[in-house]
Amino acid sequence: MMKVDTVLKLKDVPGMLIKALEPISTHGGNIISVTHSRGEKGLVSVHVSFKVRDQSSLNLIRKALEKQGIHISEIEIEGRTYYTKKSLSFILLGHVIDTDIRDTLDRINDVGMVSGIEVVMPAPNQKSSVLMDVEIDEKSNGELIRLVERICKEKDFLLVRSL
Amino acid sequence: MKTVKLIVVGFGTIGKGTLEVLRMKHRDLLEKQGFDVRVAAVCEIDGSIVNDKGINIDSVLKAASSGKLKEHPDWKNAKSLEAIEVVDADIVLELTPGDIKTGEPGISHIKKALECGKHVVTSNKAPIALRFQELTGLAKKKGLKLRYEATVGGAIPIINLYRDNLEVNEVRSIYGILNGTSNYILTKMFEEDVSLQTALKEAQELGIAERDPSYDIDGTDTAVKLVILANSIMGKRISYKDINVRGIQEITTESLELAKKHGYVIKLVGDVNGMEVSPRLIPVNHPLNVSGTLNAIMLDMDIAGTLTLVGHGAGKIQTASSVLADVIDILKDMKEL
Numbered sequence: 001m002m003k004v005d006t007v008l009k010l011k012d013v014p015g016m017l018i019k020a021l022e023p024i025s026t027h028g029g030n031i032i033s034v035t036h037s038r039g040e041k042g043l044v045s046v047h048v049s050f051k052v053r054d055q056s057s058l059n060l061i062r063k064a065l066e067k068q069g070i071h072i073s074e075i076e077i078e079g080r081t082y083y084t085k086k087s088l089s090f091i092l093l094g095h096v097i098d099t100d101i102r103d104t105l106d107r108i109n110d111v112g113m114v115s116g117i118e119v120v121m122p123a124p125n126q127k128s129s130v131l132m133d134v135e136i137d138e139k140s141n142g143e144l145i146r147l148v149e150r151i152c153k154e155k156d157f158l159l160v161r162s163l
Numbered sequence: 164m165k166t167v168k169l170i171v172v173g174f175g176t177i178g179k180g181t182l183e184v185l186r187m188k189h190r191d192l193l194e195k196q197g198f199d200v201r202v203a204a205v206c207e208i209d210g211s212i213v214n215d216k217g218i219n220i221d222s223v224l225k226a227a228s229s230g231k232l233k234e235h236p237d238w239k240n241a242k243s244l245e246a247i248e249v250v251d252a253d254i255v256l257e258l259t260p261g262d263i264k265t266g267e268p269g270i271s272h273i274k275k276a277l278e279c280g281k282h283v284v285t286s287n288k289a290p291i292a293l294r295f296q297e298l299t300g301l302a303k304k305k306g307l308k309l310r311y312e313a314t315v316g317g318a319i320p321i322i323n324l325y326r327d328n329l330e331v332n333e334v335r336s337i338y339g340i341l342n343g344t345s346n347y348i349l350t351k352m353f354e355e356d357v358s359l360q361t362a363l364k365e366a367q368e369l370g371i372a373e374r375d376p377s378y379d380i381d382g383t384d385t386a387v388k389l390v391i392l393a394n395s396i397m398g399k400r401i402s403y404k405d406i407n408v409r410g411i412q413e414i415t416t417e418s419l420e421l422a423k424k425h426g427y428v429i430k431l432v433g434d435v436n437g438m439e440v441s442p443r444l445i446p447v448n449h450p451l452n453v454s455g456t457l458n459a460i461m462l463d464m465d466i467a468g469t470l471t472l473v474g475h476g477a478g479k480i481q482t483a484s485s486v487l488a489d490v491i492d493i494l495k496d497m498k499e500l
Contacts, residue, residue, distance in 0.1 A: 089425065089444060093418050118421060118424070120418075127415065129415060129418035129421045160429055160441075160443060161441075161443060162427070163432065163443050163444070163445055
């Protein structure tokens, strides 16, 4: 079980709270606490803490809430801020292996996580093509692109990144 | 019925294509628009064919095809700038190929035409990319129209479509496959597993690539079109030097193979928001994945959402479609006067 703290932004109309809590229990969430404060006009911030079995149950809850038009402004799992994950793919073209590929991977792993890699080397002294898939928090997308661009400049690679 | 007179400046591929289409559609323009569209002058580098009553298009095209323009009875030694000034006409079609560094002779032609009270339609990218503010400003000051649909995406009506139908939208991004030659080469490499050199040679044999294809391959042509889109559609004020440009020279068959294996193609993409031209991975089923010499432009807007246009980015007749669209747009305004 993992403890999840969320902040939901709800419309200030009767019945909204019940509507928001329902998907949590439907998907096996065990609600620990609900506190709310009236803030911006027409919107109420509701802090909901609950325990849920795993990430996939949490994803189901998020989807169900979003379907009802309820926006989740913050999510913390076991006290750590959670961001939506994103996958980014790109090809590096150049002498990728001979320019310390370990270093390239380590630096990328500092920002995201390389989850897939495929190398094509036509001949030892020719340029190779390396495709990488990197899992990353959505908020770090720009940082990763800047880092990869920097590495490419340094090591003289051509970067072919996804749109 | 009104008579409207054109001056065609530049008699290369697009100039000839435009005359062919004018000949083909003369009756249409008369019946649908109510205008008898005549060509008062055709200007080449060393002289012009001028006839105030309207030149005989058949005879000019015939003379051009046999390389005997100078033997045409209406041939005069008047150079383009002089012809623009002295020949009585309503619209100047500036269809010369532009020098990307200087924008000439296009810039001088356009300025001269506007100063002489003539509307301008151009297919010439360089002047519009280099001097957008100045030239559109001059047209506005003179109460004239300067139209440039044919400068980006050949027959794809991107600029007019936005102006006439989408202006309520805020455009969040524009991505484009804007160069047919490089797209042909990448498609060939991807589909037939041939090297860039082989694909390029074939493109040259087919007349798709020029003998010196560097502007197409190194991304310059795409970057110039990107500048026009950024300034005319997104209201930016950028110039060519603001764009980060990487071409397709370094793309290998192995990298395309690798992309294919993972469900991607590699395309030369102009990214207006990122102010970047570079080879990018595009999912195989993505709307921008167009093959051969086709062009594609994808807009992302706050109200209309995404919209992708696909069409012929070059070609004698196809580009003339955009030139004539601009001419008709001006005719419609003249009708209201």
